[in-house]
Amino acid sequence: MMEPHSPTRRFWLGGKRADEQDRFFREALEPLGWEVGDEHDWDAGWITGMPDAAQFRRVSPKRKMNHFPGNAALTVKSRLHDSLATLRERIHERYGADHELARRLAFFPRAYVMPGDYHALQAAALANPDQR
Numbered sequence: 001m002m003e004p005h006s007p008t009r010r011f012w013l014g015g016k017r018a019d020e021q022d023r024f025f026r027e028a029l030e031p032l033g034w035e036v037g038d039e040h041d042w043d044a045g046w047i048t049g050m051p052d053a054a055q056f057r058r059v060s061p062k063r064k065m066n067h068f069p070g071n072a073a074l075t076v077k078s079r080l081h082d083s084l085a086t087l088r089e090r091i092h093e094r095y096g097a098d099h100e101l102a103r104r105l106a107f108f109p110r111a112y113v114m115p116g117d118y119h120a121l122q123a124a125a126l127a128n129p130d131q132r
Contacts, residue, residue, distance in 0.1 A: 010037030014055075015048030081111040 011034050013022050025046060026036075037043070045055065045065040056069050073083050088105040095101055112121040124131075 009034045009043045010041055011035075012037045012039060012042035012045040012047075014039060014045060014051065017048045021048075078111070078113045081108065081113075084108055085111075 009032075011025060011029050013025055013036075029044075034044075039055070042058075043063055045051070045063075047055070047065065047067060050072060051065065051067055053069075055065065056067075059065050073079050084105065088102065091099065091101045091105060110124070112118075112124075114121075
């Protein structure tokens with residue numbers, strides 16, 4: 001079992017969440033002596049959504065947060081696709097489409113981000129009616 005922390009340890013629950021979500025953090029941390037902090041006074045921060053850039057400057061070896069800068073490039077589906085597509089384009093430009101590295105990136109399909117890609121999606125659907 002973990003030993004209780006000093007009562008001066010503070011947690012901050014930022015972003016938009018339902019009250020029942022906060023309950024889990026409170027039930028885990030308050031019995032260990034943690035107190036509720038705020039966006040300026042915290043040792044552990046759990047933020048729903050992407051925190052402001054200023055919050056990343058507050059992170060230190062003793063101050064933790066559940067995000068790292070730029071993580072949306074991997075955790076938001078459309079941005080993940082953009083990151084992989086950019087990588088694939090760079091590999092094709094440098095090594096060619098038949099290179100082993102390019103073949104490794106063939107695992108993800110073309111994606112369409114609405115509303116900007118609406119017409120491209122329509123054209124692809126009309127050109128390939130059996131493909132979904």
